[in-house]
Amino acid sequence: MSNGADRKISLPTIARVALANFDLYSNEPNACAVIERPVFCLIGANGLGKSTFLNTINFAITGAIPDPGRKFQSAQDYLRNAGRADRSDDYFSGRISEHARPIASVTVDLAWPTATVSVTRDLFGTAGVTRLAIGLASGATDIHEASDDDGGDLSALYRAKVLALSGLEDFAQFVFLMHFVATFDEGRHLLMWDDAALTNALYLAFGADPVAAKAADKLQRDMDRESSRGRNVRFSARHVADRIKQLVDLLKGAETDDHATSAELQTQHDALVARQAEAEQRMRRKQAELRDADLKWTDLSASLTETQLEYRRLFSSRLRQTSSVDHHPIVRATLSEDRCALCGTVHVATRIQAALDKGDCPLCDSVLDRSGADAGAVAQLQRLDREIARIRDGLATILDSRARISDEFAAAQASDEAAAQALREFEEKEAAGLAKVQSGSSFSAIQQEIDKLEKERLEFLAQSEAHYRKRDELRDQLRAYEKALKAQYEAGSERFVPRFRELAEDFIGLPIDVELEHRQGANDSGFGLRMRMDDQLRARPDAVSESQRFFIDIALRMALSEYMADSSATLLIDTPEGSLDIAYEARAGSMFSKFVAKGNRLLMTANLRSSQLVLRLARLQKSAGMQIVRMTDWTDLSEVQQSEEALFTQAYDAIDAALT
Structure with a gap:
């Protein structure tokens, strides 16, 4: 680990994870994991929610869900995208049931050498902090609860506290470290071969201070933006130049000055314009018809x-009012058993039925009211029944109509696109001839158009040059930061590179080395780490096997996290043991143990199978150093998995035996 002289960052350890109403875990929706040992391993079968557990932890800590397609441009841009509330809503929607959405939350307790922070976030509605407990130096705890009007302030308080404890300049830097360096998840993002993300990590690990890292990140982002703007404007200038050339060719007589040809060209163009307008109009009509069909369907x-509800109410009322005696439980029981349900007298069913047929009450001989009320109710029910049948017929008709209109709308869309494409292609091909037609064969008008376009081209070129000058100014400023980082890396590499080698070689079994590569092109900047394996350059991820690149990348994260932290480093790993053969599984377990032996911590997930990685790690760490949590305590196996439950039990037993 880094000593105090060259440290920059103090990273937290994860002390506790508490889920509330997280009903993805059907057996334990309020699961709570207290992280008591250097290695915490959540182990279970496929599809039970191991990856979700790690992503939920990161969500609690950062307010953002790690993005598996995480193309890195800058820390700020990444946080803006990954931290959107709708992104977290979409992620948890497929995992948490509808009734649990308003009450599902996650709490993570973080520990720094000088303080503790407990942060709670609701899983839906907002990515903001809803409860914050800060452990003070005095031993007291300062607790804050969010209300509807101060949730933003609570999130700001949490961010400020994290930055103060971590020694970082910007919360986006903290999110970057958690997602890109401290976490190896199901996205399998490779930091070693992502130069943009790696450059940012190197600034934070080896740079003079986080302020410089933030400034370099902004300069890189601004430089890329100016370079992109310069290219876009120059492209526009080339497009204008092409139009000028067409008009110049027209003035030189390159195009045939034939009145009949010009008239024909205008006719063709007008026909294409009319065809496109007609196609667009038809598409809009079909779109309106489709909306109208949907509205009719909704109304019907x-x-x-409503009609079905009215039918059920009337039917229920009729049963209560006109048929209550016939259907009374005592009467029905007496008739079915031929025994009085009140006194037990037998052979009374005939007399009871005769009284009912006569229209009298079988108990008191009163005349039952079977007047027009019942007949009116029946008539009303018949009317409602006919109305229900009519509405159903209408729905069936609308469904047929909507299917037809939908097909017609799709065809109209295709026709509109084809007509628009035909018009574009004609205008591009006949641009010069159309310009001649539209100018009325006036060469002076064409020359005026050329002069106008030339002025526009020069303006585009001037804008492009301005953007490129700005890019060069930013690049020169960035070079100063890059020069400083290069010197700091060279000094720090005396400890960082040997540690990376030690971890990677423990897994790969071959000599490993890395060297810093500084990119210095006109539009290029930043750094990469070029790896050599057995003295062979492996510049691309596909130059090594899948398992090699995964665990070499994990070794890189371990070495970086260990180097930049002034205390223990914590890594979250969704273990990619599926890519390993049995020999490499054991070596990966040894690599993990070597990382933990330096006082660092691992929070990992693993598949429940005869994994030599977990077994080797368990044998090395024993129960004092490794904590196993079974996912089968939290949720049920699938039907297929249940049929092989004995195999899972054997795997658990083998790991338990290795721990003792």
Whole structure:
């Protein structure tokens, strides 16, 4: 680990993870894991939610869900995208049931050498902090609860506290470190071969201070933006130059000055314009018809529901009012058993039925009211029944109509696109001839258009040059930071590179080395680490096997995290043991143990199978150093997995035996 002289960052350890109403875990929706040992391993079968557990931890800590397609441009841009509330809502929607959405939350307790922070976030509605407990130096705890009007302030308080404890300049830097360096998740993002993300990590690990890292990150982002703007404007200038050339060729007589040809060209163009307009109009008509069909369907569906409810109410009322004696439980029991349900007298069913047929009450001989009320109710029910049938017929008709209109709308869209494409291609091909037609064969008008376009081209070129000058100014400023980082890396590499070699070689079994590569092109900047394996350059990830690149990348994260932290480093790893053969599984377990032996911590997930990685790690760490949590305590196996439950039990037993 780094000593105090060259440290920059103090990273937290994860002390506790508490889920509330997280019903993805059906057996334990309020699961709570207290992280008591250097290695915490959540182990279970595929599809039970191991990866979700790690992503939920990161969500609690950073307010953002790690993005598996995480193309890195800058820390700020990444946080803006990954930290959107709708992104976290979308992620948890497929994992948390509808009734648990308003009450599902996660709490993570973080520990720094000088303080503790407990942060709670609701899983839906906002990515903001809803509860914050800060452990003070005095031993007291300062607790803050969010209300509707101060949730943003609580998130700001949490961010400020994290930055103060971590020694970072910007919360986006903290999110970057958690997602890109401290976490190796199901996205399998490779830091070693992502120069943009690696450059940012190197600034934070080896740079003079986080302020410089933030400034370099901004300069890189601004430089890329100016370079992109310069290219875009220059492209526009080339497009204008092409139009000028067409008009110049027209003035030189390169195009045939034939009145009949010009008239024909205008006719063709007008026909294409009319065809495109007609196609667009038809598409809009079909779109309106489709909306109208949907509206009719909605109205009829609501009408059907209302009519069915009225039918059920009337039917229930009729049963209560006109048929209550016939259907009374005592009467029905007496008739079915031929025994009085009140006194037990037998052979009374005939007399009871005769009284009912006569229209009298079988108990008191009163005349039952079977007047027009019942007949009116029946008539009303018949009317409602006919109305329900009519509405259903209408719905069936609308469905048929909507299917037809939908097909016609799709065809109209295709026709509109084809007509628009035909018009574009004609205008591009006949640009010069159309310009001649539209100018009325006036060469002076064409020359005026050329002069106008030339002025526009020069303006584009001037804008492009301005953007490139600005890019060069930013690049010169960035070079000063890069020069400083290069010197700092050379000094720090005396400790960082040997540690990376030690971890990577423990897994790969071959000599490993890395060297810093500084990119210095006109539009290029930043750094990469070029790896050599057995003295062979491996510049691309596909130059090594899948398992090699995964665990070499994990070794890089371990070495970087260990180097930049002034205390223990914590890594979150969704173990990619599926890519390993049995020999490499054991070596990976040894590599993990070597990382932990330096006082660092691992929070990992693993598949429940005869994994030599977990077994080797368990044998090396024993129960004092490794904590196993079974996912089968939290949630049920699938039907297929249940049929092989004995195999899972054997795997658990083998790991438990290795720990003792």
